[in-house]
Amino acid sequence: METIEIIGALITLAGSIFLVLGSLGLVRMPDLYTRIQAGTKASTLGTILTLFGLGLIHLDWMGKLIILILFVLLTNPISSHILARSAHYIKTPVSKLTKVDKLKDKETEKTSEANHTNPEDEL
Template identity: 45%
Template structure:
C-alpha cells in the first residue's frame, strides 16, 4: 500500500510543480496585465493546492489540519491580491482601457461620483 501512496504523492507533487512552472512562464510571456494576473493566480493556486495534497498523501494525512489552514489562506488571499493589483493598475493608467471588452469599473466610478476616472492614454514606458 505504501508504494501506491508514494506514486500518487509523486504524481500530485509533479502536477503541482508543473502548474506552478506554467504559471511562471505565463507571467513572463503573456503581453498584458489582465493575462498576467490570470497566469499569476489560477495556475499558482492550483499548483500549491496539488503540492499540498501530495504532501498530505505522503504524510498519510498526519498533519492535515495545518495543510488545510494553508489551503484556506491561499484560497482567500490570491483572489484579493489579484483584485488589488488589477484595480491599482487601472487607477494609475497602466492598464490600457481601450483594450478592455467590458469596462465595469468605469461605470462604477461614475456611479460613485468620480468623474475623472483613470487616464485613458497609451501605456507609460
C-alpha cells in the same frame, strides 16, 4: 501504503508543472491584467496540488497542510483583486488587444459629471 505515496508524489509533480506554466504565462502575456489571470490561477492550483500531494505522503501532516490550503485559497484571489483594482486606478496601460473597458467608461463618466455639476467643490 506504497501506492498512496506514489500517487501523492505524482500530484505534487502535477502542481509544480502548473506553477511552471503560470510563470511562462507571466513572461508571455501582453499586459498586466492578462498576467494576473495567468499568475493567480496557476499559482493557486499549483500550490494547492503541491501541498495536497505532500499531505498524502505524510498523512500525519495533513492538518497543517489543510490550513495552508484554505489560507492560499482564500487570500490569493483577494490579493490579485486588490492589485488589479489599484493598477486600474493609477491607469496602468492595457494592451492594444483590449476591446471593451466598461470600468474606464464609468470613471470618465463620473469625473465629467462632477465637472459639470459642481466645479467649485474642488477648490
